[in-house]
Amino acid sequence: MxxxxxxxxxxxxxxxxxxxxxxxxxxxxxxxxxxxxxxxxxxxxxxxxxxxxxxxxxxxGGELLQGFKPHRHLAPLWSLDKAQNEEQLINWNNRVLRLIADYNSKNPDTPLPDPTYVVELKFDGLTLNLTYTDGKLVQASTRGNGVIGEGILAQVKTIKSVPLTIPFTAGTIEVQGEGIMNLSVLAKYNETAAEPLKNARNAAAGALRNLNPRTTAERKLNAYFYNVGYSDGIRFSSHQEMVAFLKENRFKVNPHVTYHDSFQEVIDVLHTIVDKRSSLDYLIDGAVIKITDMRTREVLGYTDKFPRWAVAFKFEAEETTTVLESVTWNVGRTGKITPLARVEPVELAGVTVQNCTLNNVGDIERKNLKFALGTRVFIRRSNDVIPEILGKVTEEQDGGEIVYPVNCPACGFPLEQRGAHLFCNNRLDCKPQIVSRITHFASRDAMDIETFSEKTAEQLHDELNVREPAELYTLTFEQLIKLERFGEKKANNLLKAIEESKGRDLASFLYALGIPNTGKSTTKVLADHFRDLDKIMNATVEELTELPDIGGIVAESIVSFFADPFMQAGIHKMLSLGVEAKPPQQAAPVTDSFFSGKTVVLTGTLHQLGRDEATARLEALGAKVTGSVSKKTDLVIAGEKAGSKLAKAQELGIPVIEDEDELIKLLNGQNE
CATH class of the missing domain: 1.10.287.610 (Helix hairpin bin)
Structure with missing residues (x-):
């Protein structure tokens, strides 16, 4: 060769x-x-x-370009009429029905079928129009004014989900899609970027309209395709046929495309999309509803501006701007100091926003917020999560300075900066750390000490000088009865709950300890594998990284935690006071269920079962329940308000169960 x-x-x-x-x-x-x-x-x-x-x-990405050249589209790229609410959607559909009925009354021999609908996500990125001739990508352009756009072929070639050649070689076609930057990619990019990007939409648009294609390549953009706007070698009878053609020709088609026979189904699925919006790994600002039959589209035609056979349903904005008023600093369980921003109240996604997260001092620097007090900033709200400040509206450092604390705002201890975070190392005498640590230790998923609350932890700290979880097991009735609002019944109930917590299993005990960078799924992996507290405390980084869901950072956290003399002393004290940290019971493996041998991830809220019960039942049926989605995951079970794990599963093509009734049937063995 x-x-x-x-x-x-x-x-x-x-x-x-x-x-x-x-x-x-x-x-x-x-x-x-x-x-x-x-x-x-x-x-x-x-x-x-x-x-x-x-x-x-x-x-x-190639050499720096001198400028953009205009490109005339072979077929116009139409704007879409917009509906802001259900009433406007229904009005659009009624117009469609009237037009079809009018045509059919005049053309009884060739009537149009009853309308059916397709619902697609409306991406918030930059529209792309790609031209292929004889199977080769020969041009790519922006939408422009719908007739003439800007040629951006060199930039689009850097998007690895865009095919450079396609199997269809029978002429020229134009394919429309959207260039986007995934939110997870944006977050990773901003971790090391000298100039962080404010949001994914601007990041994608800026990359594609950048004269340096190498800059475009660095952004690692993605693209989804949804329409063939022009073709001289093929025609389609339906939207389904067109989408099938796109898939056959290696275009990436978003999985969230649904087809419906009734308009009520369309309304219902729009509510579902609104609920799922925040779990997606990319921005959408609405959904697009289209008639599926191509002959009906031709008959309905266009107004001066819009196709009559399609409409865009716009969602409430999840991003807006407001004024950053002040920043306060909170102390967490691990001593991490977290900034909390107070902003001028603003309506966003149906709620009034006044507080926003800033993550850490590194985040403030990356987002050019160091001198932003009193200036206007971008904020974004996803689902029920506290809104996040994305960056300043202007690039100028024209606001008041956010002053980083030198000493702990709670105890006055000198702070230490580790990476992007500030820490208070005064674990023994910093009240917020102690109260949070004890509250976490007593929580339901940890040692499950009933009736215990943050107020209880604060009272024990203030009045009995309780400084660590181990001291809970030294409390006496005589001590508790003297406390304000503690009667005999309350004191006895608390002592009983503390005594019962001694029998909690090893995984719960490990979770209660609050090991940095570990959650319930990781502590369960540790308990199931080692089955012994001493072995876990003496495990090496190499041994830990061999386990599923445990990478280098988590392994280092575990080893460092158990090497700390303060933690060792607390653990040994608890064991000497009767805490058992029981190893997990081993049941005979189930090999004949639907879940046998499957690696399963749970995400979102399960209302009938709850996550804990679902996990227990899955494991009893031979499944391995893990905390993160990867290519090794066999199945994802998504409850209400599922987050990024659901998005990743959909991106990877992993099967998802989103119906809790279906899950319960499978758990009960009804998998015919």
Missing amino acids: DKMQRMEQLVEQLNQYNYHYYTLDQPLVSDKEYDLLYDELTALEAETGITLPDSPTGRV
């Missing part, structure tokens, strides 16, 4: 791997194998001085 043949072979092979990885989320080879082939192709291109048109090496 000569060098040119080998290059052609490598290009075809690498493009196939890219398609499976970036479009289908089904990698065929490891990163190492891919890199070896990519390096071989790079070396051959350097040696021959030839780069094939569809070579994946062209995706890294």
Whole structure:
């Protein structure tokens, strides 16, 4: 085989791997194998001085461009009429029904069918119009004014989910989609960016309209496609046919596309999309409703501005601007000092926002907020989570300075900066840390000490000088009865609950300790694997990283935690006072259930079962329940208000159960 043949072979092979990885989320080879082939192709291109048109090496971004050239679209890119509420949606549908009825009354021999509908997500990014001739990507442009856009072929080629060649070679087509930056990609980019990006929409638009394609490549954009606007070699009878064509030609089509026979179904699914909006890993600002039948679309036609056969339903904004008024500093259980921003009250996604998170001092620096007091800032609210400040509206440092504390705002101890965070290391005498640590220890998922609350922890700290969880097991009736609002019954109930907590299992005890960077799923993995507290306390980083869901950072946290003499002393004190930390019971493995051998992730709220009961029943049926979604995950169970785990599962194509009744049937063995 000569060098040119080998290059052609490598290009075809690498493009196939890219398609499976970036479009289908089904990698065929490891990163190492891919890199070896990519390096071989790079070396051959350097040696021959030839780069094939569809070579994946062209995706890294080329030379700086002199400017954008106008591109006239082969077919117009229409704007969509907008509906802000259900009433306006129903009015749009009634117009559609009237137009169809009017046509059918005049054309009884060739009537239009009853309308059916498709609902698609309305992405909040930058519209792309791609031109393919004889199977090759020859142009890419922005929407522009709908007739003429700007050519951005070099930039679009850096998006790895955009096919450079397609199987359809029978002429020219134009395909429309949306260039976006995934929220998880934006967050990772901003961790190290010298100039953080304020939001995903601007990040995508700015990257695609940047004259340096290398900048576009660095943003690691994504793209979804939803329409064939022009074609001289193929026609479609329905939207379903067109979407099938896109998939067959290696375009990435968003999985959230639904088809409906009644308009009430359309209304219902819009409510579902609103609920799921915050769990998606990309921005949407609404949904698009279209008639599926192509002949009906032709008959309905267009107004001067909009197609009559489609409408956009706009959601309430999740981003807005307001004035940053002040910043206060809170002390957490681990001693971490967290800034909380107070903003001028503003309506956002149906609520009045006054407080926003700022994460840490590193976040303040990255977002150019150091001198932002009294200035206008972008804020974003997702689901019920406290809103986040994204950055300043202007780039100027024209506001008051956010002064970082030097000493702990609670105890006055000198603060230490570790990475992007400030910490108070006064664990023994910093009240917020102590109260939070004891409250967490007594919580239901930890030692489950009934009737215990944060107020109880605060009272024990203030009046009995309780400084650590171990001291709960030394409390006496005589001490408690002297406390304000503590009668005999309350004192006895608390002592009984503390005594009963001694029998909690090993996983709960580990969770109660509050090991940094670990949650319930990680402590359960530790308990199930080691089955002994001493073995866990003496485990090495190497031993821990061999376990599922435990990476290097988590392993280091666990080892450091148990190496701390303060923690060791507290644990030994609890054990000497009767805490058992029982190893988990081992039941005979179930091998014949629907869940046997499956790796399952739970996310969101389960109203009938609850997460704990669902986990217990899944494990009893042979499933392994883990805390994070990966390509090794077999199934995700998503309850109400499922978050990023659901989004990742959908991106990876992992099966998802979103109906709790279906889950219960499967748990009961009804899987016919």
